[in-house]
Amino acid sequence: MTINTSRRGFLKGAAAAGAVLLVGARPDGALAVASSETTQFNPFVKIDADGTVTAIVKHFEKGQGPATGLPTLIAEEIGLRMDQIEYEFAPSNPQVYNNLLFGPFQGTGGSTAMANSWMQYRQAGAAAREMLIAAAAQNWGVDAAGITIEEGIVKAGNQSAPIADFVAAASQLDAPAEPRLKDPSEFRLIGNESVRRKDSAIKGNGQAMYAMDVHLANQMVTMIKRPESKGGIANGFDDSASKEIKGYISAAVLPNQAGVAVYAENTWAAIQARDALEVDWDMSGAETRHSDQIKAEIMAALDAEPAYNVNKAEVAAVAAAIDEADKVIEKTFYFPLLAHAPMEPLNCTIEQTAEGDIVLHDGAQMPTGPHMAYQQIFQLPPEKIHIKTMLAGGSFGRRATPDADYQVEAALAFVVTDRSRPVKLVWTREDDIRSGYYRPAFGHKVRVGLDADGNIVGWQHQVAGQSVIKGTPFESVLVHDGIDHSSIEGIADSPYAIPGMALGLTDTPKATTVLWWRSVGHTHTAYTMETMMDLVAEAAGRDPVEFRLAHLSDSSNADQIRKAAVLKLAAEKAGWGNAPAGRAQGIAVHKSFGSYAAEVVEVSGDPEDGIKIEKVTCAIDCGIAVNPDVVRAQMEGGVGYGIGHVMRDQITLTDGTVDQFNFPDYEPLRIGDIAAIDVHIVPSAEAPTGVGEPGTPPSAPALANAINALSGTHVAELPMAENGISFV
Template identity: 35%
Template sequence: MMKRRTFLLGGAGAAGVLLVGWSAMPPAQRLTTSRPLPVTGTQVALNGWVKIAADSTVTIMMCKSEMGQGVHTGLAMMLADELDADWSQVKVENAPIEKIYNDQQSIVDDLWFRPDDESESKRFAIWMVRKFTRDFGVNTTGGSSSLNDLWTPMREAGASARAMLVGAAAAKWDVRAADCSVAAGKVTHPSGRTASFGELTALAAQQPIPRKVDLKVPAQFRIIGKPLRRIEAPSKIDGSARFGIDALPEGLLYASVNMCPTLGGTVAHYDASQIPAKLGVIKTFIVPPFNGGTGGVAVIARDMYGALTAVGDYLKPAWHTGAAAKLSSADIDARLVETLNKDSGHAFYTVGNVDAALQTAHRKISAEYRAPYLAHAPVEPVNCTVQFKDGKATVWAATQMPTLARKHVAKVLGISEDNVDIQMQLLGGAFGRRLELDFIAQAAAIAKEAGGRPVQTLWSRQQDTQHDFYRPACLSRFEAGIDADGKLVAWRNTSAGQAIVPQVLTRTFGLPDLHLPYDKTTSEGAFDQPYECPNMRVAHAFVELPVPVGFWRSVGHSHQAFFTECFMDEVAALAGKDPVEFRASLLTQHPKHLAVLRRAAAASDWGKPVAGPKGVRCARGIAMHQAFGSIVAQVAEVSLDPDKSVRVHRVVCVIDCGTAVNPNLIAQQMEGGIIFGLSSALQNEITLCDGQVMQTNFLDFPVMRMSTCPAIEVHIMPSEAHPQGVGEPGVPPVAPAVANALFALTGERHYSLPLEPADVRLKTPCPANPANTATKRICPPSP
């Protein structure tokens, strides 16, 4: 008999051989689905990405969430260009959950390599990630990865369908396919014969799918590169667009929740006896914490007013406080300081000998920077509609994670994933909040109590603000040294804060938290920037805190850019050099970055006097940052109002994002990112007292208003390179650009966000009631 050890060793050897063989194979195809696409009417699916009807309508499958970034338009343009479709006949449809739609690029971007790393180990890691995510990944929208991820698959799908249409025409006319041409949704032969896509699509479906297609070169693009309007714009104009909150299935009930004010807490008991009958309450019950969230009480009612009023005013719950009880913002800051005092952190990038270089430096400088927790605060509050009936569930969700949404709904309801139908809705903003699944699992649990009727669960703005997964607070320390000529010779940076990825892997994927120090998002924006210095060490020290943290628009770049670019200005001042020229001296091996920097300086009239309004004294500040594959430089023109509030008059933005698929979308995302970034840079922070978030609404977590929005100019660098991220890279540079302008204006350096003085922020009036002002409760350190 074979011994057990022999069997195990043999099995391990066989598994090793299989793994090696699997890793050597190319990534699996992303063209055809495992099951035929659903079609209606005369539609015919030519592959997993495109269907064509007899009236020549081209329907392009969308596996990415549209949350205002224009991704449906950009992706449709890529496929339509290779198809040579008539753009006026193109529409989009949400794709089913299938492996070919799994996101690859966002996982690739999470690998801990610098952008300028060209090592074999990086290439191998990317190869393996692409293979793994194709078969075992999930369909997600995030990390500014959509166009980057699907640049090749969407174009191959369009080119493949085009070849099949040409093949159908050639067979119908008995001519050579090579002699046929395609333009604006029609196939033409030199003999004068012409056929529309609709006339050919049934025959085309009988053609073999090409194994290999030739893609267009940029000179051949007819749609890519054009400033076309958003494909969903008409529906938003006429009101037919459907966001998550617009789901209104027949028989709809409404629900809302009141969750424990202390993060991570649960309900001890509550009293529903005082709820007035006129509120139409149908049921009240306790809901546990889901996916890293907080427990609470739910109310189902006939209308949303009744649900919100009952849950907010009448339940009087008592709570079991969670692990965050007694935790204050001061405690958190003390923990960050303590960590940096004793922990040198995990080094994400090292070169040379920083200690020796600092010892011999001609002049040295050090600094410490801080950034607070931030909420996502999308305009559309958290909501989800679920119907659970006859062992099946329909979910109307505005989510960035449809694959995992289906999985967690199935888990909550105790049914198979095949019995969960995810109906994707438009997202009224997300910024990373809708990567979380707490509210979807909670909505499923609530619908389970509704007796088969659909229930729309909607959080109040207060619940949304106080039960988010926040951008981590972070503390960062720097040391730098220059030589006698003012050249940077040493740079040390260590930051401290929570890690997002371990929390996400636990609450979303159910994996154990192994406390590994390899979460790249903690140090991105610090270790992966292009500045050339012979001696560098960039590290991060991980801090465990009972505060839920998540991916916030631009993630680690959002605060690390502020730290790095502000300190870069400090070093330039120490060297007695202009901030632009000092940066340029550190980019000799990075011509693209240098070109973006120079373009921003020229477009903003850097070095010339700033013409402030009505003689107001203004100054400029600059910042440059690479994130999600794109290089962005911004120049801010800033003044101070008489009450010392910061006024940003103008922001000049230059971006190199590779091929500009749609310049309008790029400009819009840069504008939106700058406004989003300015809101957080000037006024926003989340503070805690006894484990409770103090901010409740836009009154004390404000967004920039039209009256204070600066003029924004966007310049797009010409490029034929692979397209890179656009949705997030506009955010990181704006805070340091403003801070550096304030230094140029006042000679005082700002080391903490937000930049507005506290007394100015606390006096911001409520537009609806000018007599009412925001108040910020501050909690002392816990004893």
């Protein structure tokens, strides 16, 4: 991952009524001065006349921690306690609040929130600090070099005052173009184990406002009647039975005919009225395949010549080296479709103001998407569209679709009304599991050859599956030479030094709407790479840790050094090789989103009577751990998400219709499924990298390797519960 740490200019401004210090970046990155809070230049830091400091958070909060992490950076640089800084979510404005790693696009994803904000928010805080100090120096007639800010108090010798005393004067000063950033030796908050999340209290006491909590005056609730299979379109409907439901208002075919919007006074009435609605569907263009057909297509592609030679290898030479090897290890893997299943189902609320502006209330993961879509739907300029970002109860990628699916659905349901009443779109969990977006199905076929000394002489790796990026607006930017890198990430860029690697890729037809899922391609590439490393180590008669380290031995390669270090830490903390009697351990290590994660899973029992996951030991190198408490929580969540899905989850199709409907048959991880998770953070001076996703990729292969070590059963097709493994 390339991290943009270029310095950007800053601005300051004073509100017309009452002094307000605003510090932030101008769209072109240059220094600018504004005289009013209403200026087009928006801040990252806002300090009111009473000294209240607010961080303007450009990444939305779905549980991963930016509402704590970004304020931490600002509080550190200014010199505040964490209880002295507030936060609010930034408005939709990609010119100012763009994700520096996404280009001119405002959004949260790819574990980039801290990585792209690290320098930007520190500089904003540092600029605010220097302006307050300069104002104090003028007021007190002292040298600014002798002034500090500690816990919100400006100090110089015997003089001290709260920062509120200097906001008015500071707002009239020019912002420093290159403010001094604190040295890590000065950090009091960054890396502090005692710093806790800013949003924990409100989530615990019910004050937190999620998108689902929005209830506007006179609003209608709409739910969409969708076809059983993707691709069906609505020709018309009969709402005779729906009219008998108390609270039912009306129904309308969406302009794109993708479904019928049912309007009611409340959610329950909308559910009942939708169930009673009879729709005339045209299913001639709908998906009709079964899961076994989809799997067969993928397996056939693995046996054929790949469409793309990803690393331009001499395939024939690699195959010949493997054929002539002393030992050949060969495995074929299959990964089914998976749902995201966030705890808060999809929803958003849309209204039109008296001035004709459109306002969307949403847990907006990628606000630029719906903002652009709404310009077309409502034929309005961007400044007439406003997105109020709310908290979201999870996402795992689901709230960030290339086509802004549910936000567009809400707009279409709203545009066909007279717009006099706000419309709240609500999806049930059944809607999302049966009609949503899915982690694509993938297959891998791997052949590895070893010489007489147990050294790899060739590694032939075929990948086939459904591209996430092709066919989307991102294809022109993210697909190169026909290759969707997200399909082979974790293999093509693996830090392992593997001789004779040949990597091929073939895209197969999409069975339904596919989407990035927590850790994207790493969710299947890590499983394949790390279970194969174990199988090859076993064939070579070598310890799995030692074998991996032998392929991470280049002391000049930073990737290998960091991956080896995190592997050693996890093994050490787990007591590798010293599992209690009746237990076995499995290990996996993987780099994703700029971070390195290694995990050891310890299990007991047996596949027939039930495997018990006794403990997971995780080591993570994510650069500087800004908030260690948040990092540990994200690792724990990532471990649980990865393990929970490979244990028993899959999405299957019958005649193109999804078979699963809710948690009874798409069962999430239960709290008792893993007895303990122990997380260790590698101390680092490197710039921060991702933590939202890197905990997921190594978790499943570590579990698979532990089961293999315990029973000799290697699971190559998922989920495990459908392929010979039971759990207790």
